[in-house]
Amino acid sequence: MKNTITIENIHKSFGKLHVLNGLSLNIENKEAHVILGQSGCGKSVLLKCLLGIFEIDSGEITVSGISVKDKSQSKEYMQKFSILFQGNALFDSMTVIENVEFGIKQSLKHKHLSDKEIRSIAEEKILAVGLQDRVFDIYPAEMSGGMQKRAALARAIAVEPEILLFDEPTSGLDPITGGLICNLLKDTVKNLGITSLTITHDLRVAEFLSDRVSVINKGQVAWIGHTKDMKKCGNEFVEEFYRASNVISARK
Amino acid sequence: MIATLGEYTLASLREIGRISAFIANGVKCCFTPPFYFKEILRHIISIGFYSLPIVGLTAIFVGMALALQMHVGFTRFNAEGAIATVVLIGITRELGPVFAGLMVAGRMSSSIAAEIGSMKVSEQIDALVTMSVDPYKFLVAPRIIAAVLTMPILVFIADIIGVMGGFLVATTLLDYSTGSYLAQTANNFELWDVLSGLFKAAAFGFSIASFGCYHGFSSDLGARGVGRATTSAVVASCIGILALNYILTTLFFGA
Ligand SMILES: Nc1ncnc2c1ncn2[C@@H]1O[C@H](COP(=O)(O)OP(=O)(O)OP(=O)(O)O)[C@@H](O)[C@H]1O
Numbered sequence: 327m328k329n330t331i332t333i334e335n336i337h338k339s340f341g342k343l344h345v346l347n348g349l350s351l352n353i354e355n356k357e358a359h360v361i362l363g364q365s366g367c368g369k370s371v372l373l374k375c376l377l378g379i380f381e382i383d384s385g386e387i388t389v390s391g392i393s394v395k396d397k398s399q400s401k402e403y404m405q406k407f408s409i410l411f412q413g414n415a416l417f418d419s420m421t422v423i424e425n426v427e428f429g430i431k432q433s434l435k436h437k438h439l440s441d442k443e444i445r446s447i448a449e450e451k452i453l454a455v456g457l458q459d460r461v462f463d464i465y466p467a468e469m470s471g472g473m474q475k476r477a478a479l480a481r482a483i484a485v486e487p488e489i490l491l492f493d494e495p496t497s498g499l500d501p502i503t504g505g506l507i508c509n510l511l512k513d514t515v516k517n518l519g520i521t522s523l524t525i526t527h528d529l530r531v532a533e534f535l536s537d538r539v540s541v542i543n544k545g546q547v548a549w550i551g552h553t554k555d556m557k558k559c560g561n562e563f564v565e566e567f568y569r570a571s572n573v574i575s576a577r578k
Numbered sequence: 579m580i581a582t583l584g585e586y587t588l589a590s591l592r593e594i595g596r597i598s599a600f601i602a603n604g605v606k607c608c609f610t611p612p613f614y615f616k617e618i619l620r621h622i623i624s625i626g627f628y629s630l631p632i633v634g635l636t637a638i639f640v641g642m643a644l645a646l647q648m649h650v651g652f653t654r655f656n657a658e659g660a661i662a663t664v665v666l667i668g669i670t671r672e673l674g675p676v677f678a679g680l681m682v683a684g685r686m687s688s689s690i691a692a693e694i695g696s697m698k699v700s701e702q703i704d705a706l707v708t709m710s711v712d713p714y715k716f717l718v719a720p721r722i723i724a725a726v727l728t729m730p731i732l733v734f735i736a737d738i739i740g741v742m743g744g745f746l747v748a749t750t751l752l753d754y755s756t757g758s759y760l761a762q763t764a765n766n767f768e769l770w771d772v773l774s775g776l777f778k779a780a781a782f783g784f785s786i787a788s789f790g791c792y793h794g795f796s797s798d799l800g801a802r803g804v805g806r807a808t809t810s811a812v813v814a815s816c817i818g819i820l821a822l823n824y825i826l827t828t829l830f831f832g833a
């Protein structure tokens with residue numbers, strides 16, 4: 327199958343700290359891929375390299391044939407993605423519906439739409455993520471974490487991206503809300519039929535959301551496969567990660 | 579010792595370079611589309627409208643104190659007659675713009691730095707970038723435009739209130755006759771006194787918005803980083819205002 331995202335041998339360091347050390351990864355079209363790794367292993371850095379927010383020191387990243395380094399197509403490159411940020415990143419000077427509308431207005435695909443059409447798309451998406459119409463005109467700060475996550479998802483899907491990125495989608499949420507959000511993310515990705523890339527340190531989230539996972543260790547991909555094969559994959563770090571995750575779940 | 583001094587000098591030069599590049603970019607963005615008019619309007623209201631009470635209060639007290647001081651000083655050599663003129667010139671050329679500038683700097687450059695700093699921490703700036711919105715055009719340019727446009731209006735109002743304050747003290751506490759005080763004020767009114775103050779005000783607005791934005795953008799992550807950025811923004815914009823005031827005064831009125 328055709329690859330959507332190709333990451334080839336990328337390096338990224340901050341001063342003496344080598345965060346990414348020759349990392350390579352291919353993500354197929356319409357795949358639900360999850361990147362697992364310890365806190366501080368460079369998951370967010372990888373995400374920012376992929377988005378071109380951080381410049382990679384060496385290596386190459388291409389998305390549907392466009393290179394991250396190709397400045398002439400940076401807008402097209404960027405608009406292939408929508409990101410659900412770890413902290414939601416809703417604009418707090420705008421109401422929920424203004425946030426979603428703002429996202430749509432920036433998208434090249436929706437350039438020709440009138441304000442009224444944009445408004446109706448925004449309303450539809452907010453309702454689609456399980457929020458009620460009373461949240462349209464309130465500010466993100468007035469909502470709970472779970473509602474903010476939903477609003478951020480509405481903003482992300484409203485622009486009809488090719489690839490959805492989720493950075494720690496359940497962080498800061500209680501287990502029940504986290505579970506609901508995971509279900510919502512899975513359904514959304516399935517309904518839209520698009521590629522998704524999730525970053526997490528939570529094995530259960532990975533099990534639930536992934537077609538394939540890659541485990542990152544020491545700035546490289548230590549292992550790629552299905553979560554069910556993790557237990558006996560032969561890689562010491564991956565097996566350790568698997569055991570530790572299950573010890574924690576068992577204690578709960 | 580010399581090494582430390584050298585490092586410190588280099589670090590300061592680097593900082594100055596960064597600030598200049600930031601400000602140059604900010605100014606460029608003020609003149610290149612897209613323009614976010616809704617944002618400009620929002621900042622005009624938050625910088626201009628909500629600063630009115632504090633600027634008004636500052637102006638009236640400064641005007642009153644100035645009249646009192648000049649009265650005490652001028653009676654020493656029997657020049658009480660000049661008090662209206664001195665209040666007028668002092669307020670419009672110097673004290674109106676500088677005090678309003680410092681008060682608005684305390685209020686606004688801190689809030690600009692805090693707002694942008696926390697947007698950085700909560701990844702809102704990354705979110706803008708991923709929507710292919712230039713954060714400079716969306717965050718910096720509207721604030722600079724709003725501050726440069728509203729500061730002269732604020733200072734114009736401060737001028738009127740400050741001169742009124744002087745008038746009130748002179749005519750109620752100090753036994754000046756209303757008619758002669760007003761006549762003297764009117765006779766010595768020079769448009770350039772007021773205009774020069776308004777030019778200064780625009781420059782101060784520029785300093786307030788630029789330093790607020792710069793320190794917001796360069797804030798370290800975390801609440802402590804944002805706190806420090808806020809303080810630095812106020813200090814930098816106040817010093818910027820005082821330095822600009824001296825430079826502009828020399829330009830406008832220097833020998
Ligand atoms: N802008 C930066 N400048 C310098 N170092 C950075 C920067 N961003 C990240 N790092 C460093 O890179 C390393 C990886 O950070 P990263 O945020 O990617 O971790 P993570 O895997 O996302 O962890 P978590 O699960 O806690 O979010 C850390 O040691 C961090 O200190």
Ligand SMILES: [Mg+2]
Pocket residue numbers: 369370412
């Ligand atoms: Mg992270």
